[in-house]
Amino acid sequence: MNTACKPKQQTITIEPIPDAVILCLHDIGREGRYAISEKDFGLLLGELAAYRVVSLHDWLKRRYPEDQRRRIVLTFDDGYRAHREIVLPELRRRGMGATFFSYADQLKADAGWRRLLPALEDTFSFGSHSWSHALLRDIGYDQLFRELFLARQYMQTLSVKPVDAFAWPYGYYESEGIRAAAAAGFTVQLSVDYRIATAADAALVLPRYTIFGRRSVEQLKEILKRFEAKKPEKPDRVPRQQ
């Protein structure tokens, strides 16, 4: 019997996007409800040394597959000056990545960030946090268009990489808004839902943990403990026809 045309079955392994803890940080270098002192920031990064700390985009692209460590995604909201003066040098020194979310009004007021954006290394990425940082609830079409579409268009003039991620101001979102943000060109959306992010979340809205200024190190330790207790997803093994 001639078997030349008989399909051979082979199994291929599809690596899913691994679970990740996505942290949301704000100002660094002072003390406040959302601000973290420089000393505590150093301690936080020290706690993360056993993990692969990456940008949102590197996590979603499954970069560094040879690195078996679990993923932590660092995000910094609101475009603080400290992000470029304290955070970036510290992350570079430790070989960590991160994603920065800024809003148009803030970018227009900060020439330093506008100059820096096109020069950001590949380990860092950037996303939109709206135009004015308004609470995007019960607002009309015109304002929503400005906060989503026009802000993205403006930021795209500053960034060489696609501005495709949107972090909802105050973590607030609703189903109509999710559709509007997708229509404005955002393929990734983030909120603050205090749980571990999975591949399934990437299709809708990714949950983050806001780290608070007081007891930030203890808070992070509790999150990491929950992360360690959660079993990693197994790769899907699917037969492939040849």
Ligand SMILES: [Zn+2]
């Ligand atoms: Zn914000």
